[in-house]
Amino acid sequence: MDKNEKTILTTDNDVQTEEKKVPIPVFLTVSPSPHIRSHENISSIMLDVLIALMPAFLWGVYVFGWRALMIAVLSVASCVGFEALTEKILKCPITVSDLSAAVTGLLLAMNMPVSVPLWLPVVGGFFAIVVVKQLFGGIGKNFVNPALAARVFLFTAWAGFMSRFPAAGAKINSVAIELAEGDIIAGATPLASLKEGTLPDIHLLDNIIGNVGGCIGEVSAFMLAAGGIYMLVRRVITWHIPVAYIGTVALLTYLFPQHGGVAADFMLAEIFSGGLFLGAIFMATDYTTSPVTSKGRLIFGIGCGCLTVLIRYFGSYPEGVSFAILIMNVLVGYIDKLTIPRRFGGNPDGK
């Protein structure tokens, strides 16, 4: 419009008169406000989760050997691959770049013992991504946590593989684990001893740092907590679910210890054993399958804690974290409905 007119130069700083003049575009974008966005997107959040998982995962590789890395690579690759494949078949936009499938894959791997056969993570990845996530509409639509659902699926279908825990420091570096089965010590995990009502024969510090048998990523409560703090600082998660979850387990096990000794010892052994930290910090905080309000998150965490203790005490499995979170997952819609916040200025209908 005015592009043929001469520029009116009126101030001192207009010295670059020779600079090429940018014409006013013929078409301008008209869109509703806001016209400015934060830099945060799904992939930046998922990258933060992956970073937060690293300490615990690397610890797992250190304790259980290179085979742990191999399992993780297979699991992540199959999750990402299955996601791309399903979306291609269903003619949806390919969303693997949002890294959520990678997070699912890594979480799945961290929920397996290092000694599982190499095809197991691939089957798990298929179940997590195709059955639990994509068939329900992809990211944001699944009603249970894909990695957890896959873990439980594998656990019930191949209980032998999934509950054969190598001892701490097994350092399995070979692929062909099946051939050397006799070498694996099916050491009793701390949880298994707790189930029998005896304190595990492990120093508390080893239990916290992760010098114990278990799944690849669940053994080091310390490393998992470090990742949790990173996510809190980066505002990826809020404190509500982990604190409510671990706090509830701590309170219940302290009040109702399952053996005659000091209640505090039993409580500490319970909270630092098994998958509680991995579950409370990384699984229960999964956005899609947890409530959106702070109050709802507290209820969710407390519910997970109660169920975990109930299953550990009275269930037939030593571990209850996965089942507890899955059960709470399906209640999320109701929790959200129950915790609709009071509107600013009060609800007009007086509620």
Add this chain to the structure above:
Amino acid sequence: MAYTFNGGIHVEEYKNTRRCRIEAFTPVKSVAIPLQQHIGVPCEPLVAVGDTVTVGQKIGDVKEGLGCPVHASVSGKVMDIAERPTSNGSIVKSIIIENDGLDTPCPDLTPYHGRLSDASTEEIIRIVREAGITGMGGASFPTYAKIQSAVGKVDKIIVNCAECEPFITANHRLLLENPASVINGVKILLKAFGVHTAWLAVEDNKLDAINKLEELTAESNMIEVKVMKTKYPQGDERQLIFALTGEELPAGKLPADVGCVIFNAETCSAIFRAFSRGMPLVKRIITVDGDCIRYPRNLLVPIGTSIGDIIEFCGGLSRTPKKIIAGGPMMGQAQWDIRTPVVKGTSAILLFSNRFDKRKNADETCIRCGKCVRNCPMHLMPNYIAQYSRIGDHENAAKYGAMSCVECGSCSYNCPGGVEIVQFIRMAKATIRAEQKKRDALSPNQSKQK
């Protein structure tokens, strides 16, 4: 301790122009003054094509109903009375004045001669109305009507100098360069309301302005500076009242119902000018910024100056803009024509490439992160309202409080999924309003009985 509210977001500030002095700029050729720049009835033109007008001369007025007059902002000849686009996207009849460059003031304008202590409320309201003053923060509600409706109900005046929108520094510069005009305007308002308390609410990212205001109000026992925490949307009147008084404004109520009345800083300054010089609202301060303008600055421009003229004055474009925004980036409107003039409610002209508004993901998805719920200053669940709106379930959208949404955009700003949450809520609101209207039309008696 700075005052604040619950919810809200920390937006990157981009207050690049905070050190740019206000420069006066008058377009060389012409201005286009829309006959409606306020909430209410449009003005009728009082001049005809070919008439000569002077600065401050009334050229349009509202005969009946809510509204206030518009004035010529330059002297010269009325070239045309034609339909022109305005910044809110509507086409409004506008008076186009050719600038003769003389800036002849209107001879009828006289400063207020009496003493302020003798001025009656009615007199102040009349002067404010004749000066065509509307709220200059963006909503453009006629100021005289606000005073009229609130007199007798309020015990304190809050001056909104929060300026919580990113980029905009117009109020900040006004408070630095001419704080006396704001404070004097507040004194006139104190007189109009007959109250003894006025709070100047400034966000703590403007400490230099706070110091200056505190210096100037040290003597006064009526005017007090209140330091607010820098958070968006602190400038929203509900959040401002809550932060300062702890009172939540119930839905559908006005600030006067909780004893407060809120004015924008520049509105106060305009009221003072109407008294001290008799000059109506013909100029305003705007911030020109964005990554596409060569020299971002703060300008004092006549009402009716086109965006195109402003771009030229600021050294032209440095790169091709994708959007031109009138107002702040959080709540301003995208423009489609550079002939669009600055009006009384325009606080900024921003020229953006796509740098600030990138597509976030391959697909627009809610991942239920709950950030919108945590950030909503109205404590709603924006994700649910948006989802109900998307599937056309407006009943549930209303149940989740769609009508309480103030459209601040905090939800959309932070949404990692890139969902246009606030836009879905706006759509729901429009439909709910239309349905309500339809229902009222069908059964007028019933709704009356209610």
